[in-house]
Amino acid sequence: MQRPHPPLCIGGSGEKRTLRTAARFAQHWNFDSGTVGQFIRARDVLHQHCADVRRDPAEILLSSRVRFSGDPAATAATAAEFGEAGAELAIVYLPPPYTPAVLEPLATALGRLA
Secondary structure, rough: OOOOOOOEEOOOOOOOHHHHHHHHHHEEEEEEOOOHHHHHHHHHHHHHHHHHHOHHHHHHHEEEEOOOOOOOOHHHHHHHHHHOOOOOOOEEOOOOOOOOHHHHHHHHHHHOOO
């Protein structure tokens, strides 16, 4: 058994239960879907829950799902907006059907953000 326990990732944006639970237990919180404005609101609620339980919010990795729009540059721009709002990791969702041919242009566009 791993000690300490394996990192816990909690995904979602429910203000009363999900974000409170993430504040108490998670090492990683994933914003599942929505706008950058909704991410900011959920992030702020998470930080308030952290304050309530006396936890440093910097202990929690923040990520967001970013939906591939079909345009690599636009998807990278959306990921950058989430990054500016505090997301440390973007999880790019590729809606089906897609082909492996989308990966290289997407990776190139995202690589320009680093």
